[in-house]
Amino acid sequence: MTNEEIFAKTTINSWKLAVGRLDHMFSSLSDEELQAEVAPGRSRVLYLLGHLTAVHDRMLPLLGFGERLHPELDEAFISKPDGEPADRASAGDLRRAWSEVNERLMAAFVALPPAEWLQRHEAISAEDFAREPLRNRLAVLQNRTAHAENHAGQITLALQRRS
Amino acid sequence: MTNEEIFAKTTINSWKLAVGRLDHMFSSLSDEELQAEVAPGRSRVLYLLGHLTAVHDRMLPLLGFGERLHPELDEAFISKPDGEPADRASAGDLRRAWSEVNERLMAAFVALPPAEWLQRHEAISAEDFAREPLRNRLAVLQNRTAHAENHAGQITLALQRRS
Helix, strand or coil: CCHHHHHHHHHHHHHHHHHHHHHHHHHHCCCCHHHCECCCCCCEHHHHHHHHHHHHHHHHHHCCCCCCCCHHHHHHHHHCCCCCCCCCCCHHHHHHHHHHHHHHHHHHHHHCCHHHHHCECCCCCHHHHHHCCCCEHHHHHHHHHHHHHHHHHHHHHHHHHHC | CCHHHHHHHHHHHHHHHHHHHHHHHHHCCCCCHHHCECCCCCCEHHHHHHHHHHHHHHHHHHCCCCCCCCHHHHHHHHHCCCCCCCCCCCHHHHHHHHHHHHHHHHHHHHHCCHHHHHCECCCCCHHHHHHCCCCEHHHHHHHHHHHHHHHHHHHHHHHHHHC
């Protein structure tokens, strides 16, 4: 493997670990248990499942990997906090969307030539990117890994309360 | 910048963002507010400050950057969960140790030649590393960034409850 390949694969592996931890947590909760709040008055785990799915789905166009699979999730899970009245997807629908989106992303990640992680993403202009080369696709992947872990820490609290 | 430099700098930047978010949260809480639990019956923010400081301090020898600065934190903040009787450092001591450890790490990170992030860390043997080249220093940095974000998500809950 070249150094660039190792840099890319190590970073993809960190993403995979974060998504794997969340997979494990979501799978260990029943549809009913997904209704638990992570702390009193805070988001339900179900909301975070929808939120994470929507945020990951947005990575597809952001990283240049094509159209979104579930843009319909944004209104309930990005624009609004938990608790606002909204048409919500069912737990089963969200579990399926979560897996589908992450599988699509992983297929795109492993197919991307390593050096292309350093290209700009779709939310930065060519001019800005010329000045700020660290605002690349790799940064998006690392930022979203951090976001996933941030919510994983919260979901852990709901799991611990249950045991 | 070479591609290797951009890979390394982008990853260091993600670490810096995670530590910066935690810095901001710890600074916005008084010593008394650090006593708040992140959720009922769970760790206090003060414990997580000590825990994160100890985990970061352990990165110094793990990454080959020299001796630890605060090995005395392990007993109270790694070996034991929160709530067990133990001699605890004061909030002021922990705040200082947190800054000191992260400054030492950042100085070492920026001084490391990019390709050396792909070398093995001290917790894996040369034989194992020959088979598993993704278990490198970069993976440690990304894993600890994930760990920091995981607890940052929990501390956010204590901050939100306060506002």
